[in-house]
Amino acid sequence: MDPITAATHSDPYPYYASLRAGGGLVFDPQLKLWIASSAEAACAVLRHADCHVRPAHEPVPKAIADGPAGRVFGRLMRMNEGERQRCPRSAIAPALQDIDPQQVKALVRARFNEGAEDLHHGQFIGPASVIAALLGFSPAESHLISELTGDFVACLSPLSQTAQLDAAHRATGQLQTLIRERIEAPDSPLLARICQGLEADPDSLIANLIGLLSQTYEATAGLIGNALLALIRDPALRRAVMADPTQISPLLAEVQRFDPGVQNTRRFVAAPCEILGATLNSGDVILVLLASANRDPLLNPQPDVLLLDRPNRRSFSFGIGRHECPGQTLALSIAHATLEMMLEREPRWDRLTWRYRPSLNGRIPIFSDRPGH
Template sequence: MTPLHPVAAAPHPDPYPFYAELVATRPFYRDASLGLWVASSARSVRAVLSSPVCLVRPRAEPVPRGFGELASGALFRQWARMNDGPFHGVVRRGIGALIERWGAMRGVDARARARRLLSECSLQEWVFWWPVHSIGGLLGLPPGVLPEVAAWTGDLVKGLAPGAEQDVVLRGGLAAERLRAEVRSALEAQTARGSEGGALAFLMREVGLPGDSAVDAERLVDVVVANAIGLLVQTHDATAGLIGNTLRALMREPTLFAEVAARPALLPQVLDEVLRYDPPVQNTRRYLAEDAVLEGHTLAAGECVLVVLAAANRDAQVHHEPHRFDIHREQPARLSFGWGAHGCPGEVLAKSLAVGALEVLLATDLALHREAFADVRFLPLLNGRVPLLPSVRLTSQEVE
């Protein structure tokens, strides 16, 4: 069955023929049933994401009404990715510096911890928990609290989802309070001992550099704590989706699975193609700050554009044979991490986490569970394509 509209497409078993029809016949149009403009071609997606009048939140509603008064709303208000202007630039720069710093840390090997966690839970649970454990460890949170941090992050993510039931929203608000307390405690510990190596203390120094007026001293701690939690939130579904969609691609092609299992150095290429072919983030939204003309259409201030990144990734004007999975493409040229001022700075980090996770999984008896992947379904998300992987238990085949 074809998706009814672009918002229903993300969790559909195969939304890509529908996306192809959009790109070919309606690259930029207004969907009357949704009350949204829709950008689907690579050109229209770039035009919207690079337009200075297209904001990440409507000015009249910086925080969604459903959780605006909860701790989850307070976090949302401070996230750089949900803000425009000088504040976004300052905090984004700090987060980018932190991620770059992590990339230079070659001596940390989390493989043993990943295997240990995998021995304690199913694959379905692990793909969500392990990325959060990884980021929590990089932030300097105590190892003993990481299982709770992963559970709280999951509750917060569910509570932020549009249309979430009230009890789920409230649970997310409570999780936000607990996460905020835990991260603040870790930040205080790092700053108290003057730790040069503490990630949270580093982020605080980067965001609060002298001469920056976008973040004042009183607000600085709240901003650092909120955006550290934002990294946990972003990695929970998106990285799980990247790992899961990569596993699905490998399970579909036994020859490719065998090749990659024998040569894990191919994983970055595989991930690049999965991010183009079947990305975990399918769409995002932009809100018009003023009247504007985009792609030949006049849009009014306050209107919303649904930006279908996954459709643009299969635009035949950009990619040769876009519906063929090919890990040897020379230039992925994809839009999975956005475009313009709000392009996600975490691409290298996300791919690094996914490579590490897949190396651990490929060194298990995963190949014996191929049949369990035959009917994988997706979480009912409006913008994410995150598979609910089989609840199988895997056994490591690595020699300790």
């Protein structure tokens, strides 16, 4: 195991503990990366002004740079610094905070009641469909947009194959067309508010709406999936949560700390700097192990125990500082409503198998049902 393959290992957490014991910020000569494994190091790197989200020489991954997906990527607020990050964020973040959780719950419940949701759709298709519905799309359009978002998301991984990249470019074009048509006749308070803040830059507006959909697609799928795994692995916990659905919220809050869907993120050093006594040079790459930092005992006592009633819970899973995820509350609302509906339908727990989706930074389980078991 190494700090990258750990993301999809069956149990990377003892390994993360060994990395923390070896030093919070150390250089790995084999990977040619700095590894930030402690809470102190993660905080220092994520808040440092000279630690950027993309390398200066490659603001857009080469594999997608010449196509529609690359042009969208280049405008995403989470992949930029300065005004290209602050301006879209100032328009989108406040609007997301004002979404009523009851509206989210109603949208999720409507999809399940229509019979459209199996486990896979609830985990992957459903969350982005909720965002599309909040933006004013019809149920059929929302389902299509979520499927196209899944195609777009595939291009964001270095593991993507040529066929996936081609599909991502096609999906991006379709998403741009659908969103542009919706912007021209906005009948959604959420969309109208976001449009008002970004009306001077329509390309950035469309790109960051795609970004909102794509972040929801992956982050919420990981949160829902790892919450399901926690329930599968601990029958007592499962019985407690199913008997008292009010425990879903603390379950999700603890799972996003205990076993997050995003295990790591990267930062690229833009100028020579010193962090926690280490001298870093321009062009250096830092792998920030968010999942390891979450289990730092200096951040959370008893870090390797899943505690629903954990006091003063702290987590890096949604980021901190200028690139903190603006949709954390919304993601938790969607995951809560989805998990509640899944539990009402009582999955056949003994028939579920799973594997982690191939990834260099994500920990997203994919479930299947063993027929005849």
